Amino acid sequence: MKQQKQLGLWLLVFVSLGSMIGSGIFNSPKDLIHVANPMGTLATWIFGGIGALMLALVFIYLSAKKPELKSGIYAYARDGFGDYMGFNSAWGYWSL
Incomplete structure (x- = not known):
């Protein structure tokens, strides 16, 4: 059984x-x-959309400048600022 x-x-x-x-x-x-307020809601959606677009453009730019880095935000922060900041950026990014 x-x-x-x-x-x-x-x-x-x-x-x-x-x-x-x-x-x-x-x-x-x-x-x-x-x-x-409908205008406040619309403004929130517009600012949020612009922020998301800017974040996507930052990652596009970073991936074009450093194609050898494969670990996302951790790899970019570690390469630019060292191991400590790489760890903190990854921890902060995923904890939210």
Whole structure:
């Protein structure tokens, strides 16, 4: 007879936590439209879009200047500022 696999308590806690965070991200724009000024909402979307575009352009520029670096933000920071800043940039980037 095969033993059935069961989800442990911690796995269930993290699955439910991830579901709550994920649903919050998708509900935020809808909730923002109901409570905020439409012009403020539009400005937020425009500034956020410009910021995302600038970040993408920075990574395009970095990948063209240093094609040998393959580890993303960590490799760029480590190459430019040393091991300590490379670690801090990777830790800060992924902790948010």
